[in-house]
Amino acid sequence: MDVLASEVASQIELHREHGGVVPELASRNHSLHLRPLVEQALGHAGVSVSQIDAFAATTGPGLASSLLIGSTAAKAMACAARRPFLGINHLEGHLLSPFVRETRVPPHLALIVSGGHTLLLDVTAAGRYEKLGGTRDDAAGEAFDKVGKMLGLPYPGGPEIEKLARHGNPAAWDFPRSMVHDPHLDFSFSGLKTAVLYTLQRESGNLSAADLAASFQQAVIDILIAKTLQATRRTGRRIVALSGGVSLNRALRDACRRACEQAGLELVVAAPELCTDNAAMIAFAALLRHLAGEASPLEEDIHPNLPLV
Ligand code: KG4
Ligand code: ZN
Numbered sequence: 001m002d003v004l005a006s007e008v009a010s011q012i013e014l015h016r017e018h019g020g021v022v023p024e025l026a027s028r029n030h031s032l033h034l035r036p037l038v039e040q041a042l043g044h045a046g047v048s049v050s051q052i053d054a055f056a057a058t059t060g061p062g063l064a065s066s067l068l069i070g071s072t073a074a075k076a077m078a079c080a081a082r083r084p085f086l087g088i089n090h091l092e093g094h095l096l097s098p099f100v101r102e103t104r105v106p107p108h109l110a111l112i113v114s115g116g117h118t119l120l121l122d123v124t125a126a127g128r129y130e131k132l133g134g135t136r137d138d139a140a141g142e143a144f145d146k147v148g149k150m151l152g153l154p155y156p157g158g159p160e161i162e163k164l165a166r167h168g169n170p171a172a173w174d175f176p177r178s179m180v181h182d183p184h185l186d187f188s189f190s191g192l193k194t195a196v197l198y199t200l201q202r203e204s205g206n207l208s209a210a211d212l213a214a215s216f217q218q219a220v221i222d223i224l225i226a227k228t229l230q231a232t233r234r235t236g237r238r239i240v241a242l243s244g245g246v247s248l249n250r251a252l253r254d255a256c257r258r259a260c261e262q263a264g265l266e267l268v269v270a271a272p273e274l275c276t277d278n279a280a281m282i283a284f285a286a287l288l289r290h291l292a293g294e295a296s297p298l299e300e301d302i303h304p305n306l307p308l309v
Contacts, residue, residue, distance in 0.1 A: 004045035006280040009033040027065035056286030059087035060306030067302040084295035086286040091308040093281035097270040109237040114244035115141035133185030143189035168214030175219040180226040248275040
């Protein structure tokens, strides 16, 4: 697929002073920015509304008020243009994002690591997914954000921890790698988060924040890689696809690349601009469904807790 335009109205600055996402602010800003953003996208793409074959929006999972604004706008455009509407699962957007510029979605093992989810899935083809494992407590991105907060870093903590960790020793602290030796494919990050908190409290002020960030980040990377390799052994898949906001992390990408090379696996990672939330990945998921003859009824509701499978 060709991405003609991909516009993002980031709200990071807006939510930063509150230390996290404020739903009321998020939806108000969605409604303020949506129309100019659509016009900007049409301008950059050089297409008119009448040239668009189908309209799509995320219908879940996510914040109800934000989902309502996006899906209502896409439905209204679809209705006015007499074209189909497709309600897309946000996680399917992430899952397919490494393949946006590829010619096909091959059978593979998918690891989605975002602010709200950590998921391992066996993918037979686009639309055919089997969940192998997920987090039992915090998502990987959530753990980054919470540890960022403990260290007094700005929201979101993920990119800040990555920056800090570049100057730290990842072996300075031996934090727990929960569940890595268990036979199941689930994740747990809350023990790691608590271990970081206790270390901070115990060492009050006498420790290097960079060492702590690097050691925490290394533990997350080790857990993610251990479970992913375990899943490839179980499924026999030879391709691993990494997606979601946390997959922007350079140390994680490099470690995954090394681990996959060693195990003789191919690694496909989403382009950096497609890792964090974006409309292009939703459009790609919609395109594949549209080409398969699918459409959603205009009555389709939003689903704040929608699972992928
Ligand atoms: O996929 P995403 O944009 O939104 C969700 O669907 O949740 O992911 C956002 C998450 C946040 O938790 C953020 O801290 C994390 O991705 N993140 C990172 C990095 N960049 C974003 N985590 C670690 N290292 C990064 N460089
Ligand atoms: Zn996301």
